[in-house]
Amino acid sequence: MKITVLSSGSSGNSTLIRTENFNILVDLGVTKKTIVDALSEYSLSLNDINYIFITHEHVDHIKSLCQIAKNAKSKIFISVGTFDAIMGFKTLKDTERELLSKKVYDGDIIFYERIEGSIFYKSLDLGLLKVDILPLFHDANEPVGFVFNYNGKKFTYITDTGYVHEKLEPLILNSDCYMLEANHDPSALMYSNRPYNLKIRILSDHGHLSNEDSMLILTKVMGEKTKLVLHAHVSKECNNSAIIELTRKNVFESYGIDVSNTRFVILKDSKSEEFSI
Secondary structure: OEEEEOOOOOOOOOOEEEEOEEEEEEEOOOOOHHHHHHHOOOOHHHHHHHHHEEEOOHHHOOOOHHHHHHHHHEEEEEEEHHHHHHHHOOOOHHHHHHHHHHHHHHOEEOOOOEEOOOOOOOOOOOOOEEEEEEEEEOOOOOEEEEEEEOOEEEEEEEOOOOOOOHHHHHHHOOOEOOOOEOOHHHHHHHHHOOHHHHHHHHHHOOOOOEEEHHHHHHHOOOOOOOOEOOOEEOOOOOOOOHHHHHHHHHHHOOOOOOOOOEEEEEEOOOOOOOOOO
């Protein structure tokens, strides 16, 4: 499994996952041109994308959804709540609304299926690929994260959530790679020039994970297989690499966890390198 983060942050989010059998995009929060140009570097086009997974409806995650839905043959997976939120956008053109409705009718847009009476979803069985859908907690209509299971490898993708429910831990335990939000340092956030209501929103249970929150989650779920951690959705204003690294060092040392065999990468808005697991 090869992972390339096309962009991670408030300016846009999109990640390419490649295997011998599938090409996958997680979120479309950058321009269509950015995605097409990135795919061309791997001799791929939109027609080579098998599956698209959407986390939630904020523009930094769905910016080029309609453009790509119009041109790609991919199956698009999305929550009912996210789809309804997008369809309710005042900025959505009638032609775009018709396009998305037709995609649902044709079976090209597929909704994650909730387990009755539960916060959880049914896993997606896509042959060699199994995807666990993770309920997250953000100021969006029905946000989700993912665990991609392929050929004995496990990639956990969690951003844009105020916390990670403890009942998700068994699903994400001992992943080969975690792409986990480390959005902000609370002190830096509170001393920033951001409006007070935005600060409170970010700090809430339906906001974003702080550096310490993120590291504490990792102390509970990392295992022997974990060789790579990608710190994602890092705030430009309220975070930096030095703070993230110091927080990580302090948290892991306090829990006596040896991470000498794990690589940590702090993602930037710009395209990152390709990672293999």
